[in-house]
Amino acid sequence: MxxxxxxxxxxxxxxxxxxxxxxxxxxxxxxxxxxxxxxxxxxxxxxxxxxxxxxxxxxxxxxxxxxxxxxxxxxxxxxxxxxxxxxRNTRGDLRGKTAxxxxxxxxxxxxxxxxxxxxxxxxxxxxxxxxxxxxxxxxxxxxxxxxxxxxxxxxxxxxxxxxxxxxxDVELVPDVYERPASPCEDCDRCLRACPTGALYAPYKVNPKLCINPITRRMAFIEPETRSNMWNWVCGCDICQEVCPANRDLVAREIDPRACFDSQHHSSHKHLDGLERSPDLIELLGESYPEILRRNAAIALANIGKGRQEALMALKLHVDTAPAQLQGYFRWAVNVLEDKKNQA
Ligand code: SF4
Ligand code: SF4
Incomplete structure (x- = not known):
């Protein structure tokens, strides 16, 4: 052979x-x-x-x-x-499927x-x-x-x-390259479903707007982008959920080597081993990584759910949070107060 x-x-x-x-x-x-x-x-x-x-x-x-x-x-x-x-990948999970x-x-x-x-x-x-x-x-x-x-x-x-x-460094005979038919030819579902406009053209992703990377790094998020992040605290994956190529997949048996991989998988790492569904108010607390605390504040501002409880929790943490979080917490407080005034 x-x-x-x-x-x-x-x-x-x-x-x-x-x-x-x-x-x-x-x-x-x-x-x-x-x-x-x-x-x-x-x-x-x-x-x-x-x-x-x-x-x-x-x-x-x-x-x-x-x-x-x-x-x-x-x-x-x-x-x-x-x-x-x-x-199903739903916003109720607060995390994209891959997370x-x-x-x-x-x-x-x-x-x-x-x-x-x-x-x-x-x-x-x-x-x-x-x-x-x-x-x-x-x-x-x-x-x-x-x-x-x-x-x-x-x-x-x-x-x-x-x-x-x-x-x-060994030369192995390459596979004969035949480009498979693409399911994308007559489809643009992912571009239409992307909440932030990160898919700004076919095959092109703007990493500054894609919720997957921006919920996993601490770089500054522009206020107009925050408003489009819905309630995702880690990842998004809507563009995979709507994709017809994922529609009729047959689930495989779980491989025993697969795992919740907080050491290596960026989503899992930033969730800090959180396997259950996160609670947004709880995620504001200081025991969670700063990235998750920031994302929870943005999510609370966007959904406005349990507004009074969310406002109280944000105000509780705003002065004691690390400097780089305080701006996000204040922004979320302002958004929720505006929503309250408009109600
Ligand atoms: S939804 Fe899937 S098949 Fe459709 S254009 Fe996007 S990536 Fe291609
Ligand atoms: S993960 Fe979400 S934000 Fe990023 S490209 Fe897909 S749909 Fe858009």
Whole structure:
């Protein structure tokens, strides 16, 4: 059996539904695309979700920087739509679906480590889990398509796929690239459903307006954006919920390696292990991370529900909250008082 087939067989036997290979040159135009998006939106590297303090461009660059002499990129995908994910994503949850379902990244990480070990055992250099543009590469390796909502979509698996890369210096025969038919051709449901206008054009997401990244980092949120965030305190995922590619998915059995992954999954990390549905008033309290306290204040201002109770709780915390939260709390108090006066 060829090494290429061995890699594929190992990945599949360990639980990867998608495995694709391509030469590393496939994504040389990626940074140009990102640069265009930054110019069009005025967003900066800080608006993307990367490790704290790390430079987006330094991290998310050419795989050949991560592994000089790299020849092949192997993309792995594990289907993540299990019985927990097979519930509707509603605003009543206060969290986008990806923030409250099991993460399958631990599964795909384990598989990628096994592939690295196989390649190294044959005398090749290989690394996994680099900051490469995963969705873009999954598209270019023919595993599926990049959707108008900026999310990777694959036939049978929709957008619920945990992706991971392996980069190696051995030349493996690339898969024959045939671009799959895209479900996006006659559809714009995600663009119409996005509450903030973050999907400002097909295939283009403005990270400064997308609720997913802005609820997970502490950068300043403009007041006009706060008003469009509805009551989401972590993530949103409306653009996945309305997507027809996710409509008839068959839920998989839960993989025992999948988990609520607060160490690695950005949604889970910012929820600080909160598995039950959060209570907005409780989230204002000082025992919660500042990001959640800020998001809860914005959500309370937007929904105006239990207005008197929300006002009292916000006023209770406004003077003792850390300086960077006080402005949000005051803004929420003002919004709720305006609503009260208009009632
Ligand atoms: S909602 Fe429609 S346009 Fe948007 S990603 Fe899904 S199929 Fe594509
Ligand atoms: S996650 Fe929400 S805010 Fe972000 S693009 Fe999708 S619908 Fe828009």
């Amino acid at each position: 060829s090494l290429r087939d061995e890699v594929k067989e190992l990945a599949r036997s360990q639980g990867a539904q998608l495995v694709g290979m391509a030469g590393v040159e496939v994504y040389t135009d990626y940074l140009a695309q990102v640069g265009e998006r930054l110019r069009e939106t005025g967003a900066g590297p800080q608006d993307y979700m990367v490790s704290d303090g790390a430079s987006f461009f330094a991290l998310l660059s050419d795989a050949r920087n991560a592994l000089p002499g790299a020849k092949t990129i192997i993309m792995l995908g594990v289907y993540a739509y299990d019985k927990i994910a097979a519930t 409250r379902i099991y993460s399958y990244y631990p599964v795909v990480r384990q598989i990628s480590r096994q592939i690295v070990a196989l390649l190294q055992s044959r005398g090749h250099r290989a690394i996994q889990g680099q900051h490469v543009p995963l969705k873009f590469l999954a598209d270019r390796t023919g595993l599926g398509v990049y959707g108008k909502n900026g999310i990777f979509l694959a036939e049978r698996y929709g957008s619920y796929i945990a992706l991971r890369d392996v980069i190696t």
